[in-house]
Amino acid sequence: MSDRDMSTDHLPESVGGAGHGTLTKEAAADDPFQDPGLPAYRPRVTDIDPKAAKRAERQVALLFLIAIAGLIASMVCFTVVPNTKVGTFTGLGTLNMNNLALGLCLGFAFLALGGGAIHWARTLMTDVDLVQERHPMESDTAFKAEAVSEWKKGVADSGFAKYPLIRRSLLTAMLVLPLPAVWLLRDLGPMPKDKLRHTLWSEGQKLVNPNTKQPLKAEDITVGTLALANPEVLYSPAEKEEFIDQLAKAAVLVVRLPQEALKGSAAQKKKQWDWSVDGIMAFSKICTHVGCPVALYEQQTHHMLCPCHQSTFDLSDNGRVIFGPAARSLPQLHIRVDPDGNLVAASDFQEPVGPSYWERG
Amino acid sequence: MSATAAPPDGAFEDVKTDPVSQWADERLSLYKGTRTLIRKVFPDHWSFLLGEIALFSFILILLSGTFLTLWFKPSMAEVEYHGSYYPLNGVSMSEAFASTLNISFDVRAGLLMRQVHHWAALIFIMAIMVHMLRIFFTGAFRKPREINFLIGFTLLILALLEGFAGYSLPDDLLSGTGLRIASGVVLSIPIVGTYLSYFLFGGDFPGHDFIPRLFTIHVLLIPALIVGLLTVHLILVFVQKHTQWAGPGKTNENVVGLPFMPVYMAKAGGFMFVIFGVTFLLAGLVQINPIWAYGPYTPDQISAGSQPDWYIGFLEGSLRMMPNWEWNLWGHTVSFNVLIPSLIVPGILFTGLALWPFLEQWVTGDKREHHLLDRPRNRPTRTAIGVAGITFYGVLWLAGGNDLIATHFHLSVEALTWTFRVLVFAGPVIAFWCTKRIALGLQRRDKDKVLHGRETGIIKVSLDGEFTEVHQPLSQAEVYRLTAHEVQKPLELGPATDENGIPRPGSRALKLRAKASQLMFSDNVETTVDEAKEIEAGHGHH
Numbered sequence: 001m002s003d004r005d006m007s008t009d010h011l012p013e014s015v016g017g018a019g020h021g022t023l024t025k026e027a028a029a030d031d032p033f034q035d036p037g038l039p040a041y042r043p044r045v046t047d048i049d050p051k052a053a054k055r056a057e058r059q060v061a062l063l064f065l066i067a068i069a070g071l072i073a074s075m076v077c078f079t080v081v082p083n084t085k086v087g088t089f090t091g092l093g094t095l096n097m098n099n100l101a102l103g104l105c106l107g108f109a110f111l112a113l114g115g116g117a118i119h120w121a122r123t124l125m126t127d128v129d130l131v132q133e134r135h136p137m138e139s140d141t142a143f144k145a146e147a148v149s150e151w152k153k154g155v156a157d158s159g160f161a162k163y164p165l166i167r168r169s170l171l172t173a174m175l176v177l178p179l180p181a182v183w184l185l186r187d188l189g190p191m192p193k194d195k196l197r198h199t200l201w202s203e204g205q206k207l208v209n210p211n212t213k214q215p216l217k218a219e220d221i222t223v224g225t226l227a228l229a230n231p232e233v234l235y236s237p238a239e240k241e242e243f244i245d246q247l248a249k250a251a252v253l254v255v256r257l258p259q260e261a262l263k264g265s266a267a268q269k270k271k272q273w274d275w276s277v278d279g280i281m282a283f284s285k286i287c288t289h290v291g292c293p294v295a296l297y298e299q300q301t302h303h304m305l306c307p308c309h310q311s312t313f314d315l316s317d318n319g320r321v322i323f324g325p326a327a328r329s330l331p332q333l334h335i336r337v338d339p340d341g342n343l344v345a346a347s348d349f350q351e352p353v354g355p356s357y358w359e360r361g
Numbered sequence: 362m363s364a365t366a367a368p369p370d371g372a373f374e375d376v377k378t379d380p381v382s383q384w385a386d387e388r389l390s391l392y393k394g395t396r397t398l399i400r401k402v403f404p405d406h407w408s409f410l411l412g413e414i415a416l417f418s419f420i421l422i423l424l425s426g427t428f429l430t431l432w433f434k435p436s437m438a439e440v441e442y443h444g445s446y447y448p449l450n451g452v453s454m455s456e457a458f459a460s461t462l463n464i465s466f467d468v469r470a471g472l473l474m475r476q477v478h479h480w481a482a483l484i485f486i487m488a489i490m491v492h493m494l495r496i497f498f499t500g501a502f503r504k505p506r507e508i509n510f511l512i513g514f515t516l517l518i519l520a521l522l523e524g525f526a527g528y529s530l531p532d533d534l535l536s537g538t539g540l541r542i543a544s545g546v547v548l549s550i551p552i553v554g555t556y557l558s559y560f561l562f563g564g565d566f567p568g569h570d571f572i573p574r575l576f577t578i579h580v581l582l583i584p585a586l587i588v589g590l591l592t593v594h595l596i597l598v599f600v601q602k603h604t605q606w607a608g609p610g611k612t613n614e615n616v617v618g619l620p621f622m623p624v625y626m627a628k629a630g631g632f633m634f635v636i637f638g639v640t641f642l643l644a645g646l647v648q649i650n651p652i653w654a655y656g657p658y659t660p661d662q663i664s665a666g667s668q669p670d671w672y673i674g675f676l677e678g679s680l681r682m683m684p685n686w687e688w689n690l691w692g693h694t695v696s697f698n699v700l701i702p703s704l705i706v707p708g709i710l711f712t713g714l715a716l717w718p719f720l721e722q723w724v725t726g727d728k729r730e731h732h733l734l735d736r737p738r739n740r741p742t743r744t745a746i747g748v749a750g751i752t753f754y755g756v757l758w759l760a761g762g763n764d765l766i767a768t769h770f771h772l773s774v775e776a777l778t779w780t781f782r783v784l785v786f787a788g789p790v791i792a793f794w795c796t797k798r799i800a801l802g803l804q805r806r807d808k809d810k811v812l813h814g815r816e817t818g819i820i821k822v823s824l825d826g827e828f829t830e831v832h833q834p835l836s837q838a839e840v841y842r843l844t845a846h847e848v849q850k851p852l853e854l855g856p857a858t859d860e861n862g863i864p865r866p867g868s869r870a871l872k873l874r875a876k877a878s879q880l881m882f883s884d885n886v887e888t889t890v891d892e893a894k895e896i897e898a899g900h901g902h903h
Binding site for chain 2 (some may be wrong): 096099110137192246323328357
């Protein structure tokens, strides 16, 4: 939209058309609001009283001397105060004494250095306001004309307008130019394929305690217990390379619920019970929101809370979301018990664990 | 800057120069280049120091960061820790985490530099934000400073990214959880999200590539961009000269203040060391990011009360308060519960901020250069929009701590979340309205002071028993300060058709613009010269 479409009535009178104009009001002689001009200079004590100036000089020098002392003290502390020594201070907690000493020495040294410079500027350097003119940012017409004419000469010399074939092929080349910059980054990572759909869990895979690496037994899990489990294969040498990636998908939590605690439709209750071992159930530990491990277990209500964004899952109701930003239930892992009494997976998860993604479906 | 005509030939023939400067001048035209810069005038106001805080904390970040790179190992290779921090002895962790422990416990001054680096980073981002608010509320973004506003805006975004990248490098449990959330956010991007995540992390999350990649971004790519843009930012401040507040003798055509050499060299240099001093005291006295207490990152562990650095808090809150909307469209998952709070909401917030100078200029139609700052009260709608924006951001930020608020004040986290869900919409509206009323009220107060003087609190009893308060006229300087701003009138559209029945030219955009102009300027309070004269004429009666 151009300025022709609107009136400039709403702008103050002093506007001389778009782009230019002065903002300074032309003051009439009897204007009660007129600019009285810069006030007369009011000298500081240090401007008048040589004693005060001398005092300020000594203060500045003292601050610089404190800075020197602090800087030297910091090197002494660095060498003398052991890095292993800690001290406990009210309100500050336990602090490393070497760190504390260095911080105090250097902190006060810098404050004194800065304070000295500022005090010097405020008391002894000039305090008389100077006035400098501003000039419009826009170039003068003569400069504009010169630049435009020089540019036109350059364009004419190049023949950019004269040779359309060169012009178009160059512009096309410029368009293609950035493509390799992106293309060549291809090997940043592998294609996702269906990796997000699978975890290390499979039929017969033992649930092991992440700390002891020992298989979980059904009798270890009582009502109210929250146990963590990973697939046994995670700890095999073959998985060493991908250990942390696989852990990020496979981690499960194991709880035991009495059958009467289950909620939902009869079919849901039956499925949830069938996938458990006498009420021992394994759920993915990875939140379906953005992937934090869910960790806070309310034994009485069987609610599982994610500490990141407070998504709350009801384990007694198929891991359903009862609060928070997560949209999907925590996936349940179908488990059974093997002849030795170990808890084992009956299959991989039946749906992808963790956060949603476009191809998830 | 005073215009300097070339001196007449021979006038300064015997000018004495010192040999070093002379040597430099013969190669760099030193004298010509610096002659007007040496005594360049800068206006003084406390709010002009906010940008300096950002600059000086950035210098400290560069220095302390360089120190840290001498020992930090940006590697995700698993090692077993055997260092001075006994509680983690024998624990398996990444080299990045182990080397951060090494810096904290075995390198002397290492912990100090880590804490200086972290504190300075927090101060840096805080200073940029407050500096930007100063620019916004005083209208310092207006022509000719729109480009510098955009550069500053880009610096803010870079600083946020840089902060998050640095925070993530030690590979501790807390920052690793932050990266896990970031990976979940990337996964939520429609169509390309999964691929982006696999390219970023070099495969599955967390993989082994991310920390080294992030390290290069953190110590090379983003700092180089920041240094470059910062340089341009400062050059533009020199070229365009600093804005100033209106006041006696201070106009749109001059700049009044003290000279760079020596006053600002000493003041700014001194202020730099003050910033250094405060940061070192913080680093010595107040522990920050004790990664040894969090432990190494592992994707199956977390601690309650996990919180990011303060400047990421608004995104965290945005994620926390979002309802759990997720759609399945033709076999594809669209996670609005992640997409909206983490990408769309900040996208709108930041785009609005970046475009504001241009939106406002479109509404005012004002294409003149502005070097005098607005007092926020004299632009009530802009100020109200700004405060509404702060409120919106503030609610998001508070919601990011809903778990800690709940545990500290014994409140239900569900009730709190619902409160924030309401407040995020209602808060900005209330804030807008209140701010606008307050600003207009302050305008009226200014008008009252200009016309009737300052209330002295002295009560006079007349012989008739009438009580009146003595008002003291303001000084001319104060009157000028309060009336120096121009009062913008709203844009008025002419009649829809002229006398010949020809429809008024102009489009729907024009109508919208008139509406916006009405909204912004129709209730401004103006103190006119005539009012003042009238009162002067009938002096003595109020």
